[in-house]
Structure formats: structure tokens, C-alpha cells
Amino acid sequence: MTYTFRVSALAAEFGVHRNTIRNWIRNGSLPARPGPGRQYVMEWEAYRALCERYGRSPRPGTDRVKDPAMLQQMAGKADLPPVFLGRRSPTFTESPAWIESCLACGSCAAACPISGVDGLDPCRIIRMALLDLEEELLATDWPWKCTLCGRCEESCPMAVGIVGFMRHIRSLRDRERVPGPIHSGVTTCLERGNNLGIPEQDFLALLDDLGRELALSCPGFTVPVDRYGARLLVTINSKEPFTEPDSMKWWWRIFHEAGESWTIASSNWEGVNWGFFSGDDEAMRTIVGRMVDNLQRLNCSALLLPE
Amino acid sequence: MFDLLQEYIDQDRIRLDRTIHTGRTTYHDPCNYGRRSQQLFGHGYFEEGRAITRACCPDFVDMQPPGADNYCCGAGGGLWSMPYAAERVFHGRLKARQIRETGARLVIAPCHNCRDQILRSLNREYELDIEVKYLWQLVADSLAGPS
Ligand code: SF4
Ligand code: SF4
Numbered sequence: 269m270t271y272t273f274r275v276s277a278l279a280a281e282f283g284v285h286r287n288t289i290r291n292w293i294r295n296g297s298l299p300a301r302p303g304p305g306r307q308y309v310m311e312w313e314a315y316r317a318l319c320e321r322y323g324r325s326p327r328p329g330t331d332r333v334k335d336p337a338m339l340q341q342m343a344g345k346a347d348l349p350p351v352f353l354g355r356r357s358p359t360f361t362e363s364p365a366w367i368e369s370c371l372a373c374g375s376c377a378a379a380c381p382i383s384g385v386d387g388l389d390p391c392r393i394i395r396m397a398l399l400d401l402e403e404e405l406l407a408t409d410w411p412w413k414c415t416l417c418g419r420c421e422e423s424c425p426m427a428v429g430i431v432g433f434m435r436h437i438r439s440l441r442d443r444e445r446v447p448g449p450i451h452s453g454v455t456t457c458l459e460r461g462n463n464l465g466i467p468e469q470d471f472l473a474l475l476d477d478l479g480r481e482l483a484l485s486c487p488g489f490t491v492p493v494d495r496y497g498a499r500l501l502v503t504i505n506s507k508e509p510f511t512e513p514d515s516m517k518w519w520w521r522i523f524h525e526a527g528e529s530w531t532i533a534s535s536n537w538e539g540v541n542w543g544f545f546s547g548d549d550e551a552m553r554t555i556v557g558r559m560v561d562n563l564q565r566l567n568c569s570a571l572l573l574p575e
Numbered sequence: 576m577f578d579l580l581q582e583y584i585d586q587d588r589i590r591l592d593r594t595i596h597t598g599r600t601t602y603h604d605p606c607n608y609g610r611r612s613q614q615l616f617g618h619g620y621f622e623e624g625r626a627i628t629r630a631c632c633p634d635f636v637d638m639q640p641p642g643a644d645n646y647c648c649g650a651g652g653g654l655w656s657m658p659y660a661a662e663r664v665f666h667g668r669l670k671a672r673q674i675r676e677t678g679a680r681l682v683i684a685p686c687h688n689c690r691d692q693i694l695r696s697l698n699r700e701y702e703l704d705i706e707v708k709y710l711w712q713l714v715a716d717s718l719a720g721p722s
Contacts, residue, residue, distance in 0.1 A: 381646060382666050413662045415654050417647030418610040431611070434652075448657035500579070505687050518715035522580070525718050526588040540687075545653030574576055574687070574711065 271315035271330060272307050273300075282322055360397040363436040365429035370394045376420035376430055388413055390420040390430050397433070411437040412447050416545075439547030446546050453542045454551045461558075462506040462538040472534060474509050482517050486524045491532065494566060498531035501568040503539030503559065519574065530572075533562040539573050576685065577608075577623035580714055584630060591631050592719040600632035601679035603670070603693065604645040605686035619643060624710055628683045631717040638673040646670050648684070650692035664700050667692060671701035685710035 275293075279286045292298035293308065298318070303309035312330070319326050360367065376390040377383045383390070388410040396405045411434045421430045443451055453463040461468070472493065479491040492498060500523075508516050523530050536558040543552030563571060583589040602625050613619030621642040629635045638645065649667030657663075670693065674682055682705050684690035694707035708716070 381649075381669050382662060385662055385665060409659070412652075412657060413654075413659050415606070415647045415649060415651035415663075415666060416611075417606040417651050418614065419644075419647070421614065422610055422643060431614075447659070448653070450653050450656055453656075507687065515709075515712070518709065518712045521715045521718060522583065522589060522711060525720075526583040528583075528588075542653065545656075570579075572576060572579060574709075 269312040270309050271312050272309050365433035367394050369426040370428050375423040379419045379423035435547050450542045450546045461536045464506040464510050489524050494534050495531035497567050498529045500530040500570050502572045504537050505540050577620050590719040591717045596632045598680040599634045600681040601677040602628045603684045605689050606647050606651050624685050631713050636677045648689040648692040655688050667697045671697045682707045
């Protein structure tokens with residue numbers, strides 16, 4: 269501990285002239301060294317010894333940071349049980365969405381077209397996550413009513429990854445409770461190569477029929493299935509062969525006109541990755557992997573995902 | 576998709592007839608091709624789809640606001656297949672208003688999901704009385720044949 273003083277103040281304290289103090293410092297009988305702002309610093313022991321020599325008592329409080337009686341009194345007022353801080357659940361903070369930087373400004377809520385629908389509000393969702401209201405948040409259907417449109421994120425001054433975060437909450441939903449058919453679509457796709465489970469034979473027969481029809485107006489047209497070395501691998505949205513097969517012909521007419529070298533894979537031709545919507549990264553990876561396999565197997569150089 | 580169609584046009588591999596779609600036309604920005612692509616890949620496809628639409632349709636009018644500020648069709652995020660029809664149609668009210676304000680009779684949507692929502696849902700719910708085409712459908716229907 270140290271004692272900090274000005275020459276004039278110490279001179280007054282001990283009833284001597286300022287120059288006397290300066291002499292003591294200069295000749296070493298007062299072991300003080302220059303400190304900040306024209307002050308001097310000495311060990312508290314040296315100050316106590318000086319006081320003893322002059323029959324004075326040290327100035328009150330100089331030997332302690334605080335007076336013990338006062339500390340006692342303060343401690344009494346703050347008589348709290350020990351408080352454990354707890355740790356934020358990693359469920360939300362492990363998502364790389366930077367939700368911790370949210371300012372609660374509400375811009376996202378203002379930008380969201382469905383703020384207020386069933387109490388949904390992106391700002392509220394981020395705040396609930398930060399306040400660890402995990403159970404409450406996971407129990408809502410908000411992330412499923414949100415269209416992941418990204419208007420909220422576009423308006424956020426802190427660039428919080430709100431859309432990625434919504435998808436992250438979707439991923440935490442028990443798979444059996446994913447609303448609508450998207451999870452069963454993912455399962456079907458993993459098992460049978462497309463979201464609607466269209467068998468390969470039916471698909472190939474359909475392509476053949478449609479190709480023949482189109483050849484009437486585009487002479488020489490055929491649907492190139494599994495053509496090795498084609499430039500473009502074309503994926504299909506399974507709703508097309510299922511509900512409106514003729515709509516596939518629009519692309520085909522363009523390819524025919526442009527003289528494109530293209531192909532459709534006979535299996536795993538699905539272009540709609542529902543794992544993206546259901547929040548199923550694992551399935552999404554598998555489905556993307558299959559597209560890459562097809563690209564490599566058929567030695568194509570570009571992929572068309574008309575979704 | 577955009578790059579491919581633009582490549583065909585630029586390299587003169589297809590020619591487009593501008594006398595087929597002469598009615599007023601507008602263009603819908605899908606969230607994933609625009610905002611999301613910008614976020615994830617550093618490029619939002621806003622201009623490309625418009626340029627191709629303009630190449631087919633002489634009377635083109637943008638919705639307000641266009642591009643990055645555009646509204647979702649209301650069926651994104653898988654909502655077209657989810658049991659929240661009321662929320663989906665409510666979300667789409669803004670898209671319906673935007674379309675109506677352009678006075679367009681034809682709306683171009685370069686995404687399956689948006690096209691279905693605008694054509695099969697918003698058109699009916701908000702009595703828009705419009706035609707909706709995929710971007711590639713517009714191009715296919717505008718093909719002028721070899722010169
Ligand atoms: S992404 Fe979801 S929360 Fe954000 S503005 Fe769109 S609908 Fe609202
Ligand atoms: S706009 Fe961003 S910072 Fe503001 S409340 Fe929403 S998430 Fe938080």
C-alpha cells in the first residue's frame with residue numbers, strides 16, 4: 269500500500285516548511301518518489317514511521333481503501349443469497365445467425381408482411397431466443413408461417429441472419445410434427461429419388477410420350493435421358509410430370525431451338541430440395557450429393573435447377 | 576436459369592418475337608433468386624429476369640417497390656404445401672396490390688412456387704384477372720424460329 273501526497277499538504281500535516289519536505293526527499297530521509305500530477309508517492313509503512321516520529325496518528329482511512337465499519341454496513345444492506353448466472357442454452361446461440369447483436373430496434377417487425385399474425389413478429393422471436401424462452405418459442409408455429417422471404421433481414425441494421433435463424437428453429441421441430449407434407453416428401457425423395465415417388469418406368473415412359481408429341485412441331489426432337497457428355501444436366505420439379513407434364517415442353521422447345529446439348533437423369537432427377545424448407549440439413553446434403561453424382565456420372569458441366 | 580437464357584439471347588441462338596406479348600407485363604422477384612441469393616452468394620438476380628422479360632414484352636412496368644424491396648408472393652418457405660392457407664393468402668395481399676397497381680395483364684414469375692401462388696391463389700382470391708407465365712414459358716412462347 270502507498271501514501272500519495274503533495275509537498276504542500278504534507279508540510280501542513282506535519283507543521284514544517286515545504287522546503288524541509290523537499291530536502292528530506294532529496295537527501296533520502298523521506299523515501300518518496302515522484303508520482304503523477306506533481307504528487308509524490310511513498311510506501312504506507314514509511315508514512316506510518318514518519319507519523320510515529322512526529323507523535324501523530326496517520327490520517328484516518330489512509331491505511332485502508334475503505335473504513336471497515338462502513339464496509340460492514342454496506343455488506344449488511346446487500347445481504348443477498350449467492351446468485352448463479354446460468355449459461356445461455358446452446359440451442360439458439362450455436363446457430364451462426366448473430367442473434368446476440370440484435371438491438372431490439374424493431375425494424376424487422378416493421379418490414380415483415382405478416383407481423384401480428386398469431387402474434388408472429390421476427391423481433392419478438394429473436395428476443396425470445398435471447399431470453400432463453402426456448403420451450404415457448406419451439407411450441408409456436410411462427411417459423412412455419414414465416415415464408416423465409418428475407419424482408420426482415422434486409423431491413424436489419426445489425427445484419428442479424430433472421431432467415432437462417434428461422435430455418436434453424438424449423439430444424440429443431442420433431443420430424444413427425446413438421447406441418448404439411450414436406451417432411452414426408454423428403455422421406456419419399458430419399459427412398460425413391462423424387463418428392464412424389466414417381467417410379468422410374470412411368471417417368472421414362474412419360475418423357476418418351478411427351479418427346480414424341482413435341483417432335484410433331486420440332487422435327488427430330490427426342491428427350492435425351494442419361495446422355496453422357498451433355499453440357500447441361502436438367503433437373504425436374506416433380507409436380508410437373510405429376511400434374512402438368514406439358515409444362516416441361518417449354519424448356520425443351522428452347523433447348524431445341526438453341527441447339528443445346530442437354531440431358532435428364534433417369535433417376536434422382538428431382539430438382540426441388542424440400543430439406544431446405546423442412547430444416548433438414550442432412551437430407552438436403554444427400555439430395556444435393558445425388559445431383560452432383562449425376563453431374564459426374566454423365567460428365568455434364570452445368571446444372572439447371574428450374575425451381 | 577437466367578444466365579442460360581441470356582446466353583441464348585446474346586449468342587443469337589434464339590430469337591424473340593416481341594409482337595406476341597403486347598399487353599402490359601410486370602415481373603415478380605422471387606425471394607430466393609433475389610434477396611437470398613444476394614445474402615448467400617453475393618449476387619442477387621434482379622436485373623436478369625427483367626431484361627429477358629423486356630426482350631419479349633414491349634409494354635413492361637415494374638411493381639413498386641421492385642428488386643430487393645419487393646414483396647414475397649406469400650407462399651415462400653414451403654408455405655404452398657403447408658396447412659396455413661389463410662396466412663399464405665394474407666401475406667400475398669401485398670403482392671396482389673402491387674400487381675393491381677401496375678395495371679399488368681401478364682405477370683412473369685421465374686419460380687414454380689411463386690407462379691403457383693400468383694396464378695392459382697392470388698389471382699382468384701383477389702380477383703386480379705391476370706395471366707401468369709414462367710419466365711421460360713414466356714421465352715418459349717416468344718420463340719421466333721430460325722431466321
Ligand atoms: S422472412 Fe419471415 S419474419 Fe422475415 S419478413 Fe419474411 S415472413 Fe416476416
Ligand atoms: S431489425 Fe435486427 S437489430 Fe432490429 S430488432 Fe430486428 S433483428 Fe434485432
